[in-house]
Amino acid sequence: MRTVLLTGFEPFGGASRNPSGEIALAWHGREVAGARVIGAVLPCVFGEARRELEILLRRHRPDVVLCLGVAAGRAAITPERVAINVDDARIPDNKGRRPVDRPVVRGGPAAHWSRLPVKAIVADLRARGVPAEVSQTAGTFLCNHVFYALMHAVRRRAGVRAGFVHVPAMSEAAASGEASLPLAVLTDATGLMLAT
Numbered sequence: 796m797r798t799v800l801l802t803g804f805e806p807f808g809g810a811s812r813n814p815s816g817e818i819a820l821a822w823h824g825r826e827v828a829g830a831r832v833i834g835a836v837l838p839c840v841f842g843e844a845r846r847e848l849e850i851l852l853r854r855h856r857p858d859v860v861l862c863l864g865v866a867a868g869r870a871a872i873t874p875e876r877v878a879i880n881v882d883d884a885r886i887p888d889n890k891g892r893r894p895v896d897r898p899v900v901r902g903g904p905a906a907h908w909s910r911l912p913v914k915a916i917v918a919d920l921r922a923r924g925v926p927a928e929v930s931q932t933a934g935t936f937l938c939n940h941v942f943y944a945l946m947h948a949v950r951r952r953a954g955v956r957a958g959f960v961h962v963p964a965m966s967e968a969a970a971s972g973e974a975s976l977p978l979a980v981l982t983d984a985t986g987l988m989l990a991t
Contacts, residue, residue, distance in 0.1 A: 797830040799989055800857035802848065804864055804937065807839035807889050814965040814981055815863035821982050828990040830859065837862075839889045839937050841882055845899070845944040852948055859956045861911070861989060862945055864938035866961035870974035872920055872984055873930035874913035875959045878943035879906045883935035899943040907946030911958035912991060919991045925984045926976075933959055960988060 801822050803815030816836040823834030833855050837844045852860070866873065880903045882894040913929050920927035933939040942959035949955045962981050969975035976984075 797858040798855055799827065799830045799832045799859045799861065800851055800855055801832055801834045801985070801989070802837050802851070802860075802862045802941070803834075804837050804839050804844075805889070807937070808886055810968070812965070812968045813865055814962055814968075814978055815865050817965075817978060818863055818962070818982050818985050822985060822989075827986050830989070832989070833857065837941060841884070841888050841892045841894055841937065841940055843890075844937055844941050848941055848944055849948055852945075858954070859989065860945060860949065860958075861985070862941050862959045863985070864933070864941070864959065864961050865964060866938075867964045868974060869961060869963050871926035871928045871963065872976075872981070872988075873928055873961045874911055874916045874988075875909060875930050875933040875938075875942060875961065876913055877906050877908055877931065878933060878939055878946050878959065879935070880904065880943055881935050882940055885936070888937060899940055900947050903943075903947055907943060907950065909946070909958035910949070910956050911960075913958070916960070916988050916991050919987055920984055923984075923987060925980065925987075930961060933961065
């Protein structure tokens with residue numbers, strides 16, 4: 796049976812919840828499109844998130860890797876097209892680290908492309924009435940850190956589909972007036988993305 800690794804993040808920036816981590820845990824142990832899903836929550840800490848992801852990749856040898864993160868303020872699910880080799884934090888991580896203009900991987904290439912079918916994912920989500928659009932940047936905080944680390948780690952494993960998707964805030968914890976979607980919608984949409 797094929798294996799899917801699905802990751803999200805722990806809460807950060809003073810938030811009490813993070814939909815990406817809750818989605819990953821909701822899918823843990825389930826099956827989608829004939830594949831077993833391993834769900835995991837990564838620490839919102841530079842370096843530690845990368846190391847934990849690399850451990851999970853070695854342990855499970857997944858065929859598909861989908862890393863999720865929350866993008867507060869975005870109203871749509873956004874598969875990311877490219878990861879860049881820079882950590883540049885405008886806010887501290889959960890251990891107070893705030894790197895400025897540092898490479899994710901010293902000596903690594905400037906960027907790595909997603910191996911997910913980003914446009915097909917967007918089309919499938921929209922066909923189900925879920926707002927979605929391709930994003931050209933995952934920023935320079937922990938989401939991009941993990942996205943770049945992922946793509947660098949699988950660069951020599953040609954058969955592995957891997958990439959990063961941002962989800963909006965979840966309605967259950969969003970500030971009044973903030974763009975959001977219900978957690979159940981985000982969780983179901985993740986299953987559709989994995990199937991795609």
